[in-house]
Amino acid sequence: MVFLWGYNLLAHFISAYLVDDSFHQALAIWSHTKGLMGITVSMLTYPFLLVDDFLAVNNCGLQAGLPCYSLVFKSWIHCWKYLSMQGQLFQGSSLLLRWVSSGSCFVLE
Known part of the structure; x- marks a missing residue:
């Protein structure tokens, strides 16, 4: 539960404030960010x-x-x-x- 909550909170923060949809490489940045988010949240919830x-x-x-x-x-x-x-x-x-x-x-x- 804690992992999913942290992952979704971080995903919302990044998509709402850091990655702009008008940026032409937004999809590539988002795909790399999802992997890093998973590693970061799993380290915090270990x-x-x-x-x-x-x-x-x-x-x-x-x-x-x-x-x-x-x-x-x-x-x-x-x-x-x-x-x-x-x-x-x-x-x-x-x-x-x-x-x-x-x-x-x-x-x-």
Whole structure:
């Protein structure tokens, strides 16, 4: 929902104020702008998607969602605050670079 709202708001702003229909390359500019808008809005809404993914496996019975491997979150706000304090709200969002925070530990069996 947040992605669609942001995308449509940005599209309306660009079409109403920045791109004039009388400009002869307006269609080409608009087609490139749509792609950039999608990338920009997805970057801004990525923390919501990440919290949603965390809550999907939160105490669901899978081993990855159980308390010894993951915390049990009470609400999405609790999950957001935890990820924010850990500096992990954008974990996995980079296409090219991957890093592991110093506080992370993994259990391999």
